[in-house]
Amino acid sequence: MTTGVELGASMIIPVPAPLGGCILLGEQTISYLNKDKGDTKTIHMDLCVTRAWGKVDENGSRYLLGDHMGQLYILVLKNDESKVLDLNLESLGSTSSAKTISYLDSGVVFIGSCFGDSQLIKLHPDKDENGSNIEVLETFTNLGPIQDFCVVDLERQGQGQVVTCSGTLKDGSLRVVRNGIGINEQAAVELPGIKGLWSLRDSAQSQYDKYLVQRSKIISLPLVCERE
DSSP states (O other), rough: OOOOOOOTOEEEEEOOOOOSEEEEESSSEEEETTTTTTTEEEEEEOOEEEEEEEEEEETSSSEEEEEETSSEEEEEEEEESSEEEEEEEEEEEEOOOEEEEEEETTTEEEEEEESSSSEEEEESSOOOTEEEEEEEEEEEEEOOSSEEEEEOOSSSOOEEEEEEOOGGGGGGGEEEEESSOOOOOOOOOTTTTTTEEEOSSSTTTOSSSSSEEEESSSSOOOOOEOOO
């Protein structure tokens, strides 16, 4: 069996027996492929990039899909227990941008995110007043990825607090870290236009780094500083 593959396809989901085959996730299509049974099913969808998936049923008839904007979908493989007859995709609601999706039991799902807070959610059969099937049971705070941060005294009591630019896309936020934070400045060097900074050892056998390499807009060649 030969079939065309969408150029934006980036993820393959294996489907267990008795259905077998695999699901190919693209940016505008979802396809079910089974070479042994000569079966191909394709549905179209709005443009999105799927980042994570989780299997709901052991027989592989339902899958949860999470896209880059935090939208959660359920993909149903309609079947007669031996062959896939059709595909159906339904939007369930919005969560944190998922990196991993784990279906636990009784409609409870863990959404693991590296772009925002992870969540424990429950899926309901009926939509609420906002058109969502999702209820957030618990949220697990995640500061990463931190794009930038600064130390300020917000309450003017001489106690430093860190304000972080955390998360990305829809999960971007400012976070204030109040406890256990302190920075003691050891040295400062005025080097404008720094684009990159990394340390190097003088040999693979050395225990400590000896050089600090700076990549700058102003200096065309890397500046290497040697440790005394």
